[in-house]
Amino acid sequence: MNATVSNTLISGLFKTRNTFVNLSSAELVEKALAKNEGALTDKGALVVTTGKYTGRSPEDKFFVKDETTQSKIDWSRNQAISESVFTRLYQKVVRYLNSREDRFVFQGFAGADPKHRLSIQVVNEYAWQNLFCRQLFICATPDELKSHNADFTVLAAPGFKADPAVDGTRSEAFIIISFTHRMVLIGGTEYGGEIKKSIFTVMNYLLPQEHVMSMHCSANQGKDGKVALFFGLSGTGKTTLSNVPDRDLIGDDEHGWSDQGVFNIEGGCYAKTIRLSKDKEPQIYNSIQFASVLENVIIHHDDRTPDYDNGSLTENTRAAYSLENVPNALIPSVGGHPNAIIFLTADAFGVLPPISLLTVEQAMYQFLSGYTSKLAGTERGVTDPEATFSTCFGAPFMPLPASTYAELLGARIKKHFASAYLVNTGWTGGPYGVGNRMKLAYTRMMIQAALEGKLSNAETVTDPIFGLHIPKKCPGVPDRVLMPWETWPDRDAYDKSARQLAKKFKNNFSHFPEASEVIRSAGPLAE
The missing domain is CATH 3.40.449.10 (Phosphoenolpyruvate Carboxykinase, domain 1)
Structure with a gap:
């Protein structure tokens, strides 16, 4: 360069x-x-407002x-x-x-x-x-x-x-x-x-x-040196799920994967702060220190503390802070080759399993599909979650043909024998407006089990519509939660909604005529 x-x-x-x-x-x-560009919080973070543009355009x-x-x-x-x-x-x-x-x-x-x-x-x-x-x-x-x-x-x-x-x-x-x-x-x-x-x-x-794979993902490393990647769009949980006290944070959002391993593209984190609490996300909460930048966060005028529950300006309130503020950050932020790759999706239909094991071909299919829901505030005009497909889990930032990124990722998964999982951080028991958002505690337990290798040889059930391999058991998670159709009060309603989403997957994948039949057949089994 x-x-x-x-x-x-x-x-x-x-x-x-x-x-x-x-x-x-x-x-x-x-x-x-x-x-007069902003004001200070009690901890010395600079609070600013961004006018009519409170998200990307x-x-x-x-x-x-x-x-x-x-x-x-x-x-x-x-x-x-x-x-x-x-x-x-x-x-x-x-x-x-x-x-x-x-x-x-x-x-x-x-x-x-x-x-x-x-x-x-x-x-x-x-x-x-x-x-x-x-x-x-x-x-x-x-x-x-x-x-x-x-x-x-x-x-x-x-x-x-x-x-x-x-x-x-x-x-x-x-x-x-x-x-x-x-x-x-x-x-x-x-x-x-x-x-x-x-x-x-x-x-x-x-x-x-x-020949370096560039990725819209978070990355962290265990004390054993094993690296995990978390793919997903804004709001799916990359920052939350990668910021954990028992693993070293490599980075929050943007990474490269070279022949030597994974490296962070950034030097800081850009975390969503809406409804941020010290109890649920202490790593993020405590990292917002002097000279951090808070965008569109309301502060209490009496004691200058941030009101993270206040979304009156936007749901997309943000904190920008240096990795140096993160106690468990890995600096320099480089790691080895990933052992686990996790694709995060916030399924607004509420039909995808909370966690499923992926074959290499399924991993490539999910990567190219990039299914999730746009969450309120991440883009202008989005006020409610919307089902969407974002190629490579970051289509707005990927200027080259999708196959360029997919081929690089597929080659590296095979070369380094990485395990891949699809994790639904979205809805369960029904679609948005009917069901509930997946409990963060359950998601953490499932990811922990995946990273510790407890799901690698787990007995699985094949999803009859999506073809995904769902573990029958996961430590700390009720068995019923793992099977999405069992959380719905009406199985017929679940099947109807699941088939609608499966059809959306297939329609979207028609945009990738260059994809091999092996990858294409790794999509939903029915619609």
């Missing part, structure tokens, strides 16, 4: 007055407070289609924009940033493995967003900063709003990635997640071309 023209493109910004480069967290907190994300990307990006799943639109917006964004009273620059890395890391720089209009970058990316050491040469640059100007009729965007907000110029332009939205996910998207384009 060689540095490109992105450095010269923004060189003018560094020559302007009041451009602050690599301020410390404390300095950025001071700047943010002085500029995927319809406003584009890739520049040019000679670099034309034959590489899957344009059936990603939106193209022209070089001329990018160039005009780039010029406007630079002028806008130069007109601001202050600018803030972060220089660091994405990728904890030095062999596969990306040097990045982010130019921010807001001090709090620059602090956000310090929490979520990997900070450079003083020695590394002496020779830091950015491979990719992000220009984040939330206050600059595009005019779709003039600028060629869909709305006032835009996230545009140019691989030729090695640059990301973000405007019109204050949501910090757009910065984080833009770099993740960049890595998902670059890493597979180095």
